[in-house]
């Protein structure tokens with residue numbers, strides 16, 4: 001089996017050389033301006049994408065290969081100045097953002113109301129929903145996906161809001177099986193919100209600081225699948241994950257162990273010599289259904305899922321994490337997928353607009 005196989009949906013044939021040399025700008029620009037027709041070329045409108053990202057994110061996402069390809073397709077990325085009113089900037093066709101804080105959310109909400117013609121990726125309240133490790137997985141649980149290709153669930157979990165001394169009792173009452181992964185309840189982009197621990201016994205959990213989610217650890221052969229979603233496109237890569245915990249380890253180990261962000265490492269597990277049962281990607285029809293449902297339920301277009309396969313099974317999958325606007329820079333071919341997505345977004349907006357007789361917000 002080819003281990004660095006990836007799946008990509010809706011990808012187009014790409015004329016890389018031509019694009020890199022900047023020869024295809026005309027071909028990809030979208031004809032949204034000018035009316036008339038009459039056989040003359042339409043004036044082309046540039047798609048202006050305002051972005052509000054951290055400097056780390058700007059560096060990893062807005063790589064020269066993305067900006068170059070975007071320019072050739074008629075897309076211009078413009079940095080949003082956070083010290084100036086948003087409405088004074090632009091005009092933008094799309095606003096792309098990943099910043100935290102109540103103030104920023106309010107600015108975006110006000111802007112969306114004042115500028116319904118601009119697509120804000122994505123709506124702040126939908127993003128908030130995946131900033132909490134309890135609510136982020138609720139839609140997956142509600143979906144209860146089970147078809148001929150497999151099942152997709154979430155590990156059993158418990159939320160501890162306060163009082164760490166109540167943990168052993170709460171874990172007992174909920175009937176959670178050890179080991180447990182302890183995760184900070186809120187994901188706010190800070191390093192602390194990614195400080196996770198593995199607990200071999202429930203008493204040691206008392207040393208952790210709530211609010212927390214305690215989640216059953218699922219053995220999955222040390223490999224996880226990162227499922228990147230950009231609108232309707234899906235791309236899957238393998239990453240290294242935590243190794244399985246054996247029954248013997250569970251009976252001999254005690255305590256709580258901090259673990260590093262294994263899956264976030266840029267090195268993928270795609271070229272590793274893995275057990276084919278562990279490495280085989282989840283069935284594409286299953287992922288397509290899952291992505292379609294979650295896109296709708298979450299109201300997000302830019303996110304990824306961390307999915308694991310229960311070790312020893314062929315088709316029992318668990319979603320353990322959902323991330324808004326993840327590290328697309330690590331997704332192979334992201335520059336093509338992302339620019340196509342942006343163009344499609346604007347094109348379908350103008351198509352809708354010309355089909356509608358009355359002015360209505362379009363997004």
Ligand SMILES: O=P(O)(O)O[C@@H]1[C@@H](OP(=O)(O)O)[C@H](OP(=O)(O)O)[C@H](O)[C@H](OP(=O)(O)O)[C@H]1OP(=O)(O)O
Nearest residue numbers: 057060187188189190264321323324325326327328
């Ligand atoms: O920086 P990267 O490329 O590692 O991306 C991070 C993501 O890595 P991934 O795409 O899953 O490999 C990362 O995913 P994980 O939570 O590690 O699964 C998060 O999305 C992280 O954002 P935040 O800190 O939760 O706001 C992402 O961080 P930001 O780039 O958004 O700061």
Ligand SMILES: Nc1ncnc2c1ncn2[C@@H]1O[C@H](COP(=O)(O)OP(=O)(O)O)[C@@H](O)[C@H]1O
Nearest residue numbers: 155181194215216217218241242263306320321
């Ligand atoms: N329930 C679980 N079972 C097995 N491994 C898990 C589980 N939850 C998390 N992990 C491991 O911990 C890593 C980080 O957990 P995750 O929920 O993705 O948090 P983060 O948002 O910090 O990436 C995962 O990539 C995986 O390796």
Ligand SMILES: [Mg+2]
Nearest residue numbers: 263306321322
């Ligand atoms: Mg994760």
Ligand SMILES: [Mg+2]
Nearest residue numbers: 187321322323
């Ligand atoms: Mg995460």
